[in-house]
Amino acid sequence: MHVHPLITDSAALANLCFRLADAPFVCVDTEFMRESTFYPQLCLIQIADMNEAAAIDPMAPGLDMQPLLDLLTDNEDVLKVFHAGGQDIEIVYNMTGKTPHPLFDTQVAAMALGQGEQIGYSNLVDSWLGIQIDKGARFTDWARRPLDARQIEYAIGDVTHLAVIFPKMLERLKKTGRGGWLDQEMERLADPDHYANDPEVAWKRVRIASRKPEVLGRLKALAKWRELEAQSKDLPRGRIVKDETLGDMAGHPPKRQAELAKVRGLSATWAQNDIGGRLMAAIEGAKPLGEDELPPRDDRKPGLGKEGALVADLLKLLLKIRARDIDVASKLLARSEELEALAAGVRDGLPMLQGWRYDQFGRDAVDLVEGRLAFAVKDGKLKMTRAEVGE
Structure with a gap:
C-alpha cells in the first residue's frame, strides 16, 4: 500500500479524493482534541482504500476540505468504514450538518462475530492480523505542530490495518449469514439526529x-x-457549570441574582455579571415538566411489578445463554429495557420481536414468558427445554 506524505495543500487533497471516489470503500479515522472546547477540535484525518493511504492536516493554512467532505457525505457509491466511529462521525456532522453514508463500523460488526460489545482497535488488529500496535503515540497532543514522522505513522496505521481487516470481516459475515444482522445498527449510526446537540433535551444527560x-x-x-452558553463560547459544559451545581440549583433555586455568590461551584462574580443574569432568567422562565416528559421511575418500570421484575431477570438469563450459544454480543440481540417491556406485557414495537432477532432470540423469549419454555439443569449444564402447556 502506498502511503503519502502528510497532505497540507488543496491540490493534493483534491487529487486524492478524485482517486478514492472510485474505490469500493475507504477507511476513515480522525485525531482530535476536546478537553478545552465544546466542539471537538479536528487535528488530523486519516483515510485509506486498498491501494493508498494518507493523513490530512485540516489545520494547514488555506486547505480546502470540501472535496474530502463531499466524498464522505455525498458519494453514495463509496462505503465509509470506521472503528468505533461515533466521535469521528460527530465531527463530520458538525462540519457539514450531514453524516457519512453509507457507513460500516467494525466495532459493531465484531458484535455479530462473537468479539464482544466494545472491542478496542488494538485488540481488533491483534485478533485479525496478529499485529501488536505500538501505543506510544496514543496520548499525543494532536493540535501541536509540527507532527513528527512517528506520530503520522501511528495515525495512518489506524486506517491501513482497517483496510486489510474490513474485507476479511465482510467475508466472515457473508459465510455466517450475519451481514443483514447489522443493517439496522449501521443506519442508526448514520442517522444525523443521533449527533445533533439539541439544547431542549440536554437535561436528560444530568x-x-x-x-x-x-x-x-x-x-x-x-x-x-x-x-x-457552552456552544457560544466553545467551552466544555463543565467549564460553564458542573452537573452537580445544576442539580443543586434545580432543587433549591436562588431567588435573586445576589444569592449566586453563595452557590457552591459558582464564581462570586456571577452575583453581578451578565452570565449570572442569564442564569437567573433561565430559572425564572422555567415551567414544570409535562407529564409526557417525566422519566420513568428507576425502581419500577411502567407495568413491571415484583413478579414482572423476576420474569425480566429470567429473560436476561435466557439472553445470556442464547448469546453464548450463537457467539454474538447480547447487546446486538436485545437490550435490557426491551426485556423489561416484554415482561410487562408489551409485544408491539420491540426490535427483538422483528426480523432476525425474532428468529434468534425473540421467539424463545416470548415462549419463556408465556410458559412454553423452561430452564433445566442436565449433566451440570443449564439448558432450555420445551414445556407442554396444560389446558
Whole structure:
C-alpha cells in the first residue's frame, strides 16, 4: 500500500479524493482534541482504500476540505468504514450538518462475530492480523505542530490495518449469514439526529434524584441555558457549570441574582455579571415538566411489578445463554429495557420481536414468558427445554 506524505495543500487533497471516489470503500479515522472546547477540535484525518493511504492536516493554512467532505457525505457509491466511529462521525456532522453514508463500523460488526460489545482497535488488529500496535503515540497532543514522522505513522496505521481487516470481516459475515444482522445498527449510526446537540433535551444527560415536575422543569431550563452558553463560547459544559451545581440549583433555586455568590461551584462574580443574569432568567422562565416528559421511575418500570421484575431477570438469563450459544454480543440481540417491556406485557414495537432477532432470540423469549419454555439443569449444564402447556 502506498502511503503519502502528510497532505497540507488543496491540490493534493483534491487529487486524492478524485482517486478514492472510485474505490469500493475507504477507511476513515480522525485525531482530535476536546478537553478545552465544546466542539471537538479536528487535528488530523486519516483515510485509506486498498491501494493508498494518507493523513490530512485540516489545520494547514488555506486547505480546502470540501472535496474530502463531499466524498464522505455525498458519494453514495463509496462505503465509509470506521472503528468505533461515533466521535469521528460527530465531527463530520458538525462540519457539514450531514453524516457519512453509507457507513460500516467494525466495532459493531465484531458484535455479530462473537468479539464482544466494545472491542478496542488494538485488540481488533491483534485478533485479525496478529499485529501488536505500538501505543506510544496514543496520548499525543494532536493540535501541536509540527507532527513528527512517528506520530503520522501511528495515525495512518489506524486506517491501513482497517483496510486489510474490513474485507476479511465482510467475508466472515457473508459465510455466517450475519451481514443483514447489522443493517439496522449501521443506519442508526448514520442517522444525523443521533449527533445533533439539541439544547431542549440536554437535561436528560444530568443525573438527578428528584422526579418533581417543577424541579425537572428548572433542570431542563438550566441545562438548555448551559448548552447555549457552552456552544457560544466553545467551552466544555463543565467549564460553564458542573452537573452537580445544576442539580443543586434545580432543587433549591436562588431567588435573586445576589444569592449566586453563595452557590457552591459558582464564581462570586456571577452575583453581578451578565452570565449570572442569564442564569437567573433561565430559572425564572422555567415551567414544570409535562407529564409526557417525566422519566420513568428507576425502581419500577411502567407495568413491571415484583413478579414482572423476576420474569425480566429470567429473560436476561435466557439472553445470556442464547448469546453464548450463537457467539454474538447480547447487546446486538436485545437490550435490557426491551426485556423489561416484554415482561410487562408489551409485544408491539420491540426490535427483538422483528426480523432476525425474532428468529434468534425473540421467539424463545416470548415462549419463556408465556410458559412454553423452561430452564433445566442436565449433566451440570443449564439448558432450555420445551414445556407442554396444560389446558
